[in-house]
Amino acid sequence: MAQFENIRSAVGARAAQIDEGLRAHMNKVYGTMSVG
Secondary structure (H helix, E strand, C coil), rough: CCCHHHHHHHHHHHHHHHHHHHHHHHHHHHHHHHHC
């Protein structure tokens, strides 16, 4: 059971990391669109 918790928390951390990268990318895209 503890192993399952470790896997789930690792997946959650990875999803948060991807979400942060996606948010930074979209901010850059929206910034470029608003300028151009």
